Amino acid sequence: MREVVVLGVGMHPFGRHPDKGLADLAHVACWNALRDANVPARDVQVAYLSNSIGGLITGQEGIRAQTVLGPNGFGGIPMVNVENACASGSTAFRGIWLEIASGLYDVGLAIGVEKMHLEDRARTISALISISQIELSKLGMQFAGEAAMRCKRYMRRYGGTKEDLALVAVKNSYNGSLNPYAFHRKPYTLEEVLNSTLIADPLHLFMTSSIADGAAAAILCARDVVKRYETKHPVIVAGCALMSGRFRESDPLDTDVESTITLTAKEAYSQAGMEPKDIDVAEVHDAMSPIELVSTEDLGFCGKGEAIRYLKEGRTKITGDIPINTSGGLCSRGHPVGATGIAQIAEIVWQLRGEAGQRQVKDAKVGMCEDSGGVLVNGDNAAFTNVILKR
């Protein structure tokens, strides 16, 4: 396998863009990434496009890669359509990584795009619910409720209060307020989080990720062709793992069984030859912000039951020793499902290049992106990814 680097990243700001379709959103992200990489579009030999619910939202059920990238000038190259729930973007990233690592191609584009804001909000919600296994959704599962129950299992085992859980949203909304690509740029106080609409006990509105339109893209290339381009500091893909959820009879929060987040991370750590202590900054999948606490522990950044203490001590803040979700995470940046995974990659690339502005983590050398998406009938997520990047 050849070493692969990220040469450039680009985003379309996440938010409400009623006048823009998938191709419009993708256009901005794709060409921002190409300019950032200083790679001519003609050099892109392979493209993977991730999108989750565009079929139900736009009616374009198949061939979204070809119909979104065609108007952006691309054709006559291998294109792959990727759907893997909230991990769609990172799965597309992994696809391009593999295409290049295998030696088949030298330069590729991974792009994620999602259009979610419609006049008919119920249609968006129905489309989102379809990301859970139908044995859950048809029986009345509300997706925030699944995370709410996970929070309750966490508190049952390790303690903690609703106020503790809300502090994650306080931290991440501050980070998001510093991110020009974030949907919500207002830092919330603890009172504001707890006074926002109750969605599913103990989760309030400001602790949940929001429906958003947006796109994010990354240009990858083989390390041995980097010299072709006058480019910034390439960021090396040190580990890249993908795993499906498992049928299981109990939740890892109730037992000492390793979670699928942990198993996926172990594979990425092993590829990178690294340990949790080597990670300087991480983007984790906080579709409901307190789930960040579970990820913090499952990725090995602290021991089981210690994440609330780490949070309260400020260790996961931008200035802490293991900053988490410096972008603002899914609740502040917004969660255009198919774009989220690559937006995480973009944030870590900016951090490792020292380009994260007010969100900059001091001297970050290694970063991680973790995604988990979809819900299976027994409560495990369906798709897990873990990407380790280093400078």
Place this chain on the structure above:
Amino acid sequence: MAEEMGKKGIPVLPGLVHEAVGPDEKPYLIGGKCKSCGKVTFPKTYVCSVCMTEGSMEEVPLSTRGAIDTFTVIHVAPLGFKAPYVQAFVNLPEGVRIFSLITGCDPLQNDLKDGSEVELVIEKIREDEKGNDLIGYKFRPVKK
């Protein structure tokens, strides 16, 4: 079942529930059990994920009583549902954990607890676009 006012009762999904035929029978959830390791699944599966040998699973009726593992009160409902309502995971004695709505209790009263004993009921989950009742399973607290 649920043949009221000319409306039809339709299973919300096939293969989950064995409906009662005749007065002596009670409905139950259809599980799968591995003939070699004994692992029980719901819904039933083709192949046991522990043994991974073909043809090892057989259909079994699941217990109609269990205990709440965790629950939450939903305050913002998906389309076709009415908030507030309770959703939960229920542990059955066979060692299987099942997602279910909890009926027969006031969601805003604090009378449910993790571990509360619950029993199976077959009832309307919601209506479809034509006004037919979609029938599925729920659990309700066992009256002491």
